Each structure stands twice: as structure tokens, then as C-alpha cells.
Amino acid sequence: MENKKKSIWVFGDYRNYYQNRVTLQLISKAMDLAKAINAEVCALVFGHEINEWIMEYTAHGADRILAIDDPALKSYSTEQYLVIMENLARERDPEIILIGATDFGREFAPRLAKRLKTGLSADCVGLEISPEGLLVQIAPSFGGNMLAEIVTEYHRPQMATVRPGTFKEIPHDNSRKAQVERLPLIKDLPEPRVRLIEYERCAEKEHSIENAQVIVCGGRGMGNKNNFAKLHELARILGGGVGATRPVVYAGWADHDALVGQAGKHIKPKILFSFGISGAIQHTAGLGEADFIVAINKNPQATMMKMADVAMVADASDVLNSLIKELKKRIRE
Amino acid sequence: MLKLVVCIKQVPMVTELPWDEKTGTLRRDLAPGMMNPACKHALEAALQIKEKHSAHLTVITMGPPAAKEVLYEALAMGADSTILICDKILAGSDTYATSWILAQTINKQCDKADLILCGAFTADSETAQVGPQLAERMNLPAVAYAEKIEVNGRTLRVRRIVDNFRETMEMECPALVTVSMENYLPRYVGLGGLQSAFDENQIKVMDTATLGIVAADVQKEGSRTKVRRVFLRKTQKENEFFTGVAVNVVHEFLNKYERKISTVIGKSIEGKERTRGK
Ligand SMILES: Cc1cc2nc3c(=O)[nH]c(=O)nc-3n(C[C@H](O)[C@H](O)[C@H](O)COP(=O)(O)OP(=O)(O)OC[C@H]3O[C@@H](n4cnc5c(N)ncnc54)[C@H](O)[C@@H]3O)c2cc1C
Numbered sequence: 317m318e319n320k321k322k323s324i325w326v327f328g329d330y331r332n333y334y335q336n337r338v339t340l341q342l343i344s345k346a347m348d349l350a351k352a353i354n355a356e357v358c359a360l361v362f363g364h365e366i367n368e369w370i371m372e373y374t375a376h377g378a379d380r381i382l383a384i385d386d387p388a389l390k391s392y393s394t395e396q397y398l399v400i401m402e403n404l405a406r407e408r409d410p411e412i413i414l415i416g417a418t419d420f421g422r423e424f425a426p427r428l429a430k431r432l433k434t435g436l437s438a439d440c441v442g443l444e445i446s447p448e449g450l451l452v453q454i455a456p457s458f459g460g461n462m463l464a465e466i467v468t469e470y471h472r473p474q475m476a477t478v479r480p481g482t483f484k485e486i487p488h489d490n491s492r493k494a495q496v497e498r499l500p501l502i503k504d505l506p507e508p509r510v511r512l513i514e515y516e517r518c519a520e521k522e523h524s525i526e527n528a529q530v531i532v533c534g535g536r537g538m539g540n541k542n543n544f545a546k547l548h549e550l551a552r553i554l555g556g557g558v559g560a561t562r563p564v565v566y567a568g569w570a571d572h573d574a575l576v577g578q579a580g581k582h583i584k585p586k587i588l589f590s591f592g593i594s595g596a597i598q599h600t601a602g603l604g605e606a607d608f609i610v611a612i613n614k615n616p617q618a619t620m621m622k623m624a625d626v627a628m629v630a631d632a633s634d635v636l637n638s639l640i641k642e643l644k645k646r647i648r649e
Numbered sequence: 650m651l652k653l654v655v656c657i658k659q660v661p662m663v664t665e666l667p668w669d670e671k672t673g674t675l676r677r678d679l680a681p682g683m684m685n686p687a688c689k690h691a692l693e694a695a696l697q698i699k700e701k702h703s704a705h706l707t708v709i710t711m712g713p714p715a716a717k718e719v720l721y722e723a724l725a726m727g728a729d730s731t732i733l734i735c736d737k738i739l740a741g742s743d744t745y746a747t748s749w750i751l752a753q754t755i756n757k758q759c760d761k762a763d764l765i766l767c768g769a770f771t772a773d774s775e776t777a778q779v780g781p782q783l784a785e786r787m788n789l790p791a792v793a794y795a796e797k798i799e800v801n802g803r804t805l806r807v808r809r810i811v812d813n814f815r816e817t818m819e820m821e822c823p824a825l826v827t828v829s830m831e832n833y834l835p836r837y838v839g840l841g842g843l844q845s846a847f848d849e850n851q852i853k854v855m856d857t858a859t860l861g862i863v864a865a866d867v868q869k870e871g872s873r874t875k876v877r878r879v880f881l882r883k884t885q886k887e888n889e890f891f892t893g894v895a896v897n898v899v900h901e902f903l904n905k906y907e908r909k910i911s912t913v914i915g916k917s918i919e920g921k922e923r924t925r926g927k
Pocket residue numbers: 458459460534535536537538539560561562563564575576577578579580591592593594595596597598599612613614615618630631632633663664772773774775
């Protein structure tokens with residue numbers, strides 16, 4: 317009976333563990349889903365010297381851990397992980413597989429889905445269980461303000477990727493227990509056809525906005541590159557960072573690092589200023605955890621204004637200039 | 650001679666599009682199509698390889714008849730031949746189905762391709778799934794998010810930055826690479842170039858029948874995911890509006906929220922306005 321229990325799998329992507337908590341966020345989401353279909357949450361960890369991650373995933377809510385600890389797996393290998401995951405999934409038949417949409421996950425998940433002949437939806441912003449017990453994969457739909465509910469009706473497992481920051485991890489709890497299964501490396505694991513010749517960690521970005529308390533975001537309503545650049549002045553005064561929408565990044569007013577939304581960063585500031593942004597769903601998908609939103613837009617009907625706590629109907633650059641001037645005055649005196 | 654294939658997609662110019670404020674949707678009817686930016690970078694990478702090595706370059710797209718436009722553009726940039734896969738039964742394909750059709754087409758029309766290039770992702774879906782799934786379909790070694798590709802005989806050396814790691818990988822042809830937008834700035838093609846590409850008219854248009862694909866297979870390899878419902882997000886918050894001249898709006902706002910802002914930024918801005926007097 318026991319091995320009949322349904323299982324929700326979360327792929328353990330630990331490479332940037334301290335900056336990127338997506339695996340923990342997915343374990344927490346999987347715990348919610350598991351209740352609805354009476355399943356267990358199972359985290360998978362492949363690598364070498366991986367005890368730390370086994371402990372972390374346990375403390376953050378996994379019921380079971382499938383671990384393969386072997387020197388052959390000491391660096392990430394898409395091909396080897398694929399063989400291992402495919403084999404395990406065929407053997408154990410998980411109901412759902414969730415994978416973080418890191419660069420690695422975005423290359424790994426589609427290939428795994430193809431091998432398992434199943435569907436995959438990318439960048440989900442919500443996951444639910446339908447009354448029939450299906451995984452409902454909610455993702456921004458093309459254009460405007462629409463969300464799409466996607467299901468994989470006839471194939472298993474049901475698979476989804478989720479951007480870091482979309483869901484919340486549960487607090488670390490050392491008293492949690494998980495059933496840890498340590499598995500041997502698959503026999504005859506093929507040599508990867510792609511050879512990793514060299515790799516190095518890039519220097520940490522200094523001004524990552526993911527953890528900033530105050531973020532000043534600008535959109536196309538800033539009008540031009542010069543006006544946009546002044547957002548940095550406000551951010552500096554407030555001790556925060558600058559975010560941008562996609563058209564602004566494409567236009568070269570801001571770096572790709574500043575992109576906020578579905579295709580960029582998910583942010584969680586205490587205060588968010590949003591200048592000249594319409595509030596398309598692909599952008600607001602990244603604002604899930606902003607506490608207090610101040611939007612400035614000429615158009616009072618803009619979605620961003622409706623989502624805001626404070627909505628200022630005015631010219632974005634005028635408000636920006638006044639705010640900078642006024643704050644400088646008030647802080648100094 | 651190297652056989653190169655680049656898969657490209659036509660996407661609407663989303664970022665230039667006006668919104669329909671009433672329905673909150675994109676005015677897609679107003680959308681002119683363009684070559685997806687990452688696909689254009691992939692094409693540029695192929696063209697640069699072709700400049701160094703003797704190569705034949707085929708560009709493939711699946712889409713509606715209007716997608717011919719991006720193929721003409723590809724010809725103008727320097728592609729040798731192009732294929733448009735166009736068939737009503739393929740409309741609405743998800744990445745699982747798309748990768749299958751692309752693989753079928755490459756197998757049938759570009760037998761023994763040495764290197765297949767895709768964009769890393771499309772601007773209208775951002776799934777980044779088609780390239781990796783195509784590699785699986787064709788059982789090829791693959792690297793995603795490449796910013797530099799070097800060809801040495803049959804060996805490919807690919808550089809990329811993923812998850813904050815700079816990696817150099819090697820693999821043997823045949824192989825697949827998806828190209829990021831970091832490098833390979835696409836060459837500019839003047840109007841004249843485009844015009845002559847139009848004249849040459851070298852686009853093969855194929856439906857599933859001419860590709861020799863039977864309907865049952867399309868069914869079997871068809872989409873796994875289904876969009877069950879599309880709905881409008883609820884957005885209205887209990888919010889507060891400030892309207893008027895910017896200077897006044899800013900004063901009002903700061904006076905009301907000075908405490909909140911001071912706490913978050915850890916610097917006091919409180920009471921300054923009032924003590925200063927008017
Ligand atoms: C697959 C996909 C993924 C995407 N991912 C992202 C993403 O991660 N992040 C992202 O941001 N976008 C993303 N987008 C794009 C997104 O759909 C929108 O196009 C984008 O967010 C709109 O940016 P915007 O608000 O700056 O521009 P617009 O939509 O053009 O809005 C400009 C706003 O400025 C206001 N305005 C104009 N002039 C003034 C003025 N003088 N003063 C005050 N207000 C003014 C206007 O009323 C309007 O509301 C994605 C799209 C797709 C299809």
C-alpha cells in the first residue's frame with residue numbers, strides 16, 4: 317500500500333543556494349498541493365557531498381529525499397541529470413514534477429518533459445489543484461492583463477517551471493524529519509556528449525535589486541533615456557535600487573539586470589515606486605511581494621494605478637523631479 | 650561543407666503595441682511581425698560561421714503565410730535557402746508539438762545537418778523550451794544560452810554564462826546550440842538587400858502533406874498542454890488617488906506618508922515640511 321502514495325517531486329537546484337531559494341519555495345508550494353491530492357513531497361538531490369542540501373530540504377518541508385551522492389556528479393551536468401531523472405521518474409511515476417526556472421532548470425525541464433513524453437508550462441505564477449485533481453498551471457497569457465490556466469490532461473507527470481521569488485519558502489525547522497533514500501549512481505551512466513572544459517563563478521553583482529527595501533521602477537512613460545536615468549538619483553536618496561520594464565530594457569535605457577517581471581526579477585521591496593508603467597501582467601508577475609506601491613501615471617485607469625496603494629495622476633518626470641527636490645530638502649534640514 | 654540550419658520565429662512587435670484600455674489586451678491586430686530578436690542573433694552566429702568556413706545555411710520557420718516576411722529578411726541577411734512550414738492543423742501547437750514538426754522537417758529536408766541553431770527564447774512566449782526539446786527530438790548534444798560558438802573541424806566550442814557561472818563546453822557535430830542576445834549583434838540589411846531577396850523568391854512553403862507527415866503522427870506527437878481558461882486578473886485595490894500639479898501631489902504624499910518612508914529608509918524626513926512653514 318505504502319508505495320502507492322502519490323508523489324510531488326521538486327528538483328533540488330542547489331548551485332546558488334544562498335542567493336537563489338527557488339527549490340525551497342517550490343517545496344513549500346508542493347506541500348500545499350500535496351494536501352489536496354494526498355501526496356508526499358519528494359526532493360531530488362544529485363551531486364557530490366550533498367548532505368547540506370539534504371538537511372536543508374528536510375528542514376524546509378520535504379517528506380522524502382532521493383539522493384545520489386557520487387564524485388562523478390561533482391559538477392552540474394544536464395545530460396547526466398537527465399538520464400538519472402528519466403530513469404527515476406519511469407520507475408516511480410511521480411504525479412507532478414516542479415523545477416525552478418533557473419538557467420539550468422530552463423534547459424533541463426523541457427528536455428526531461430520530452431523524454432517523459434509529457435507537457436510542461438514555463439514560468440507559472442500560480443499552481444493549484446483542480447476539483448478533478450489536475451495540476452492547474454497558471455501563467456501570464458500573451459498581452460495585457462490575462463492569465464491562462466493550463467493543464468496536462470492525459471500525460472504524467474504534470475510538469476511546470478517557476479521563476480525564483482514567485483512563492484514563499486517556509487521557515488527552517490530542524491525538528492522536521494524526512495525519509496532519505498540514498499541511491500547508487502546508475503550503472504553505465506553514459507559519458508556526457510557535452511564536455512565541460514572550464515568554468516568559473518562570475519563576480520557577484522553588487523546592486524542586485526532582489527533584496528532591496530525600496531525599489532524605483534520606471535517604464536516607457538519616462539519618455540527617454542535621460543529622464544529614466546534620474547530614477548537612479550531618487551533610488552540613491554532612498555537607499556534603494558532601480559527596476560525597469562521590458563520595453564525600457566530593449567530600448568537600452570536600463571540594463572537587463574534591472575528587468576522586473578516574468579522574464580526578469582521577482583522583487584519584494586517594502587516600498588515600490590512605479591513611474592510610467594502600465595502594469596502589464598508580465599511585469600506585475602514580479603511584484604507579488606511588494607508591500608506598499610506608489611504608482612505615478614498620466615492615465616488613472618492604468619492597471620498599475622489600480623494595483624497601487626497610492627496612485628498619483630500626473631506626469632512621471634515632473635513627479636520624479638519634485639520628489640527628488642523635496643526629499644533632498646527634507647532629509648538635509 | 651558544413652550544413653547549418655537556423656530555426657526562426659516571427660513574433661509581434663509586442664513592446665511597440667498600443668493597449669486596448671477597455672479590455673486590457675494588446676491590439677494584436679495592429680501588430681506588425683518581426684523576426685524574434687534571439688532568433689536573429691542565432692542567424693547572425695550562423696552567418697559568422699559561414700564567413701569562416703564553407704557552409705550552406707537553411708532557415709526554417711513554422712507559422713502563418715505572413716511569416717514569409719522573416720524568411721525574406723533571412724535571405725537578405727545571407728541565408729542560402731528557406732522553408733516555411735505552414736499548415737492549419739499546426740496552429741496552436743505547444744513546444745512539444747513544435748519541436749516535433751521542426752525535427753521532422755530538418756530530418757526530411759536538411760538531412761545530415763551538422764549544426765542547428767535556435768534563439769534562446771522568443772519574445773512572445775519566453776518559454777525557451779523549443780530549442781532543448783528539438784535537441785531531444787533529434788537526439789543531439791546541445792548547449793543553451795550560447796554567447797560564442799567556435800568551429801574547429803567537427804568540434805564545437807561554446808561559451809556561455811548561466812546561473813552566474815561562465816562556462817566553456819565542447820561537443821562534436823552534429824549538435825544544437827541556442828543563442829542568447831549577449832553577443833552576435835545582427836547585421837543591418839538595407840532596403841535594397843531586402844528588395845533583391847524578395848525578387849529571388851526562394852521560399853519553399855510546405856504543409857504536413859508535402860513534408861510526408863501523416864495526420865495520425867501529428868495527433869500522436871501533438872500538444873500535451875491545454876489552455877483551459879483565460880481570465881482577467883482582478884487588480885482593484887482600496888487605494889488613494891492624488892491628482893493635480895506634480896509639486897502639490899508630491900507635498901501631499903510626503904506629508905501623509907513621511908513616517909512610513911522614514912522608517913523604511915532609516916532616515917528621518919518627518920515634520921520637516923511643517924516646521925519650515927509656508
Ligand atoms: C512573454 C513575455 C514576457 C514579458 N516579460 C516581461 C517582464 O519580465 N517585465 C516587463 O516589464 N515586461 C515584460 N513583458 C512586456 C509586457 O507585456 C509589457 O509590454 C511591458 O511591461 C510594458 O512596459 P511599460 O509599462 O513600460 O510600457 P507601456 O505599456 O507602454 O506603458 C507606459 C505607461 O506609461 C504611462 N505614461 C505615458 N507617458 C507618461 C507620462 N508622461 N507620465 C506618466 N505616465 C505616462 C502610460 O499611460 C502607460 O500606462 C513581457 C511580455 C511577454 C510577451
